[in-house]
Amino acid sequence: MAYYMLQGAYSTDAWESLVSNPVNRVEAIRPAIENLGGHIENAWFAFGEYDVVLIMQMPDNLNAAAFAFAIAAGGAFKTHKTTPLMSIDEGVEAMRRASDTGYSPPRS
Numbered sequence: 001m002a003y004y005m006l007q008g009a010y011s012t013d014a015w016e017s018l019v020s021n022p023v024n025r026v027e028a029i030r031p032a033i034e035n036l037g038g039h040i041e042n043a044w045f046a047f048g049e050y051d052v053v054l055i056m057q058m059p060d061n062l063n064a065a066a067f068a069f070a071i072a073a074g075g076a077f078k079t080h081k082t083t084p085l086m087s088i089d090e091g092v093e094a095m096r097r098a099s100d101t102g103y104s105p106p107r108s
Contacts, residue, residue, distance in 0.1 A: 001038070001057040003087075004064045007050040008071070008080035015051075026054070032070060036063040055085075 010018070018025075026043045033040055038058035046053050058064040061084070068082045086094065 001059055002061075002064070003041070003085040004056050004058055005083045005085055006052075006054040006056065006068070006071075006080065007046075007083070008052045008054075008077040009049065010051045011076060011078040014076040025052075033058070033067060036067055038063060038067070050080075 026040060030040055033056055036058060038056050041055040041057060043052060043054040045051060056064075056067075058067070064082055064084070068080070071077060071080055
């Protein structure tokens, strides 16, 4: 399974709801991720541009996108992004393969 990082910034309405009734949203979203064949590695609150960071494993891009679309449709985040992650070993292998592609940039 592939790893993905989800970063989300809550809307003002979502923050108002969470402050009035604090709840662990990881447990609330776990069933949706599991229904798509994935699982949550861990999640954190964060400071700055995004309020929440979540690392999850999903079977593929299709299921990761389905979860991202469900989040977008829900409206609790004013913005969010999902980033596919590679292990260091995968990245090194991708570099090796890149050197064998035969690609050359345009030259002036």
